[in-house]
Amino acid sequence: MTPSSTVLVLGISHASAPLDLLERLAGTDRPAEELVSDVTSVDGIDAAVVVSTCNRLEIYAETRASAPELDGLGELFAQHTGVDHEEIAPHLYSHHADGAVRHLFAVASGLESVVVGEDQILGQVKLGLERSQRLDRTGRVLAKAVQTALRVGKRARNETGLNEAGRSLATAGLGFFERKVGSLHGKTALVIGAGAFAGVVVAALRRSGLDRVHVANRTPEKAQRLAETTGGTGYDLTDLPRLLTEVDVVVGATAATGHLVTARHVEEALAARDGRELFLLDLSLPHNIAPTAAELPGVTFVDLRRIAEEGQEDEISAASVQAAHELIDAEVEQFRTGLRLAGAKPVLTALRTAATEAAEAELDRLARRLDGLDGATRQEIDRSVRRIVDKALHQPTVLVRELAADPDGARHIAAFTRLFAAAESPHDSDTNDPNEKKIEAIA
Numbered sequence: 001m002t003p004s005s006t007v008l009v010l011g012i013s014h015a016s017a018p019l020d021l022l023e024r025l026a027g028t029d030r031p032a033e034e035l036v037s038d039v040t041s042v043d044g045i046d047a048a049v050v051v052s053t054c055n056r057l058e059i060y061a062e063t064r065a066s067a068p069e070l071d072g073l074g075e076l077f078a079q080h081t082g083v084d085h086e087e088i089a090p091h092l093y094s095h096h097a098d099g100a101v102r103h104l105f106a107v108a109s110g111l112e113s114v115v116v117g118e119d120q121i122l123g124q125v126k127l128g129l130e131r132s133q134r135l136d137r138t139g140r141v142l143a144k145a146v147q148t149a150l151r152v153g154k155r156a157r158n159e160t161g162l163n164e165a166g167r168s169l170a171t172a173g174l175g176f177f178e179r180k181v182g183s184l185h186g187k188t189a190l191v192i193g194a195g196a197f198a199g200v201v202v203a204a205l206r207r208s209g210l211d212r213v214h215v216a217n218r219t220p221e222k223a224q225r226l227a228e229t230t231g232g233t234g235y236d237l238t239d240l241p242r243l244l245t246e247v248d249v250v251v252g253a254t255a256a257t258g259h260l261v262t263a264r265h266v267e268e269a270l271a272a273r274d275g276r277e278l279f280l281l282d283l284s285l286p287h288n289i290a291p292t293a294a295e296l297p298g299v300t301f302v303d304l305r306r307i308a309e310e311g312q313e314d315e316i317s318a319a320s321v322q323a324a325h326e327l328i329d330a331e332v333e334q335f336r337t338g339l340r341l342a343g344a345k346p347v348l349t350a351l352r353t354a355a356t357e358a359a360e361a362e363l364d365r366l367a368r369r370l371d372g373l374d375g376a377t378r379q380e381i382d383r384s385v386r387r388i389v390d391k392a393l394h395q396p397t398v399l400v401r402e403l404a405a406d407p408d409g410a411r412h413i414a415a416f417t418r419l420f421a422a423a424e425s426p427h428d429s430d431t432n433d434p435n436e437k438k439i440e441a442i443a
Helices: 019-026 032-039 071-081 085-091 098-108 120-134 140-160 169-181 196-207 220-230 237-243 263-271 291-295 304-310 318-369 375-405 409-424 434-442
Strands: 006-013 045-053 056-063 093-096 188-192 212-217 234-236 249-252 278-282 299-303
Touching: 006 019, 006 071, 006 098, 006 140, 019 085, 019 304, 032 045, 032 056, 032 071, 032 120, 045 120, 045 140, 056 071, 056 098, 056 140, 071 085, 093 098, 098 120, 098 140, 098 318, 120 140, 120 196, 140 318, 169 196, 169 249, 169 278, 169 299, 169 304, 188 196, 188 237, 196 212, 196 220, 196 249, 212 220, 212 237, 220 234, 234 237, 237 263, 263 278, 263 291, 278 291, 291 299, 299 304, 318 375
Parallel strands: 188 212, 188 249, 212 234, 249 278, 278 299
Antiparallel strands: 006 056, 006 093, 045 056
16 A cells, blocks of 8 residues: 555446346345455555445445556456446446545445435445455555444434434335335234344334234244344245235345245235235345236335335435535545545654664764763763754654645655655765764864
């Protein structure tokens, strides 16, 4: 990592691409670890973090290029997802330097989510960082940016009112049902999946007043552990057709590919429900529940597309969103200043090292010329010289830090580096050194 390293992001999300395309991207079985490794093999890229969700795939990279070439990353993006580059390219977006950091902070704050203010994205950003750390593919600049984003995301929610919005996709989806039939109190739900996201969904269902929440998963034991937190029961996926006849709400919350609930499953279940309506909420990409089930009478179907198109019933106030953006702008400026100061640190360290070494060399020479000095006197001379060095360096150190924090800090540091390099070059031989002559005179 060099002081000139900056952050780049290349991504695709629900805001830039149709959900049909996102569903195809989500269907890839190539692990994010592979994408991280491929990205960091590109010349000029020192580190990478991949943020992957059902409606977002983003590559954050630490790059040494002032104007990074994106074509290679776009090709890697396409190879990883299995979608032709020509098809995916129009939907990709990119940001560099401050723009990339601002985007990362906005993503972590939930401002770029389908449900503004939702907080699951914080965990997904953290997961991306931890994955890169395990692979040793996280540079100092990028790691600092992501760690700062996690802090900024929490600040934005707590200080601007974003946390008063729908806190998850599950909450937003359930809102559609509640507007149609009123309270869900007393009804029974079934969650398909038992991972981290399913756990969030289960908690949201319980907060909505549902009487019981069951869980179905490929591993029944895992489903049982999650269901027990709500007084429900865990089931195998093979039990889905029967469960569709019993529960009121079915939520798809697993990353499995292929429809786990087909239109035929739903149609057969409706025949045994005695006219009771079935509410289907699919929060997954690829879809867990066949969208064609929405065409059947007696079914209310909500998926990410509908949530994105219709938005939230209780929209966050424009003032809260504006306050969050202002907070992010201030944090971006602070992050930028921090990078400038980090760029000044090697220069200041080299300056102090050079001054200290020069002082030590003069003290050694003085000790050789005045070998009759007692220990106490030599220590006092040593302390005096070091105090002179500290005082001489104090003002330049303060000035360099102030210049580094300036918007044109990088240019100031470059000029100071050249000046220091010129001053450091020796111009006199040892025999013509005036300090040498003064020492000889004292001796």
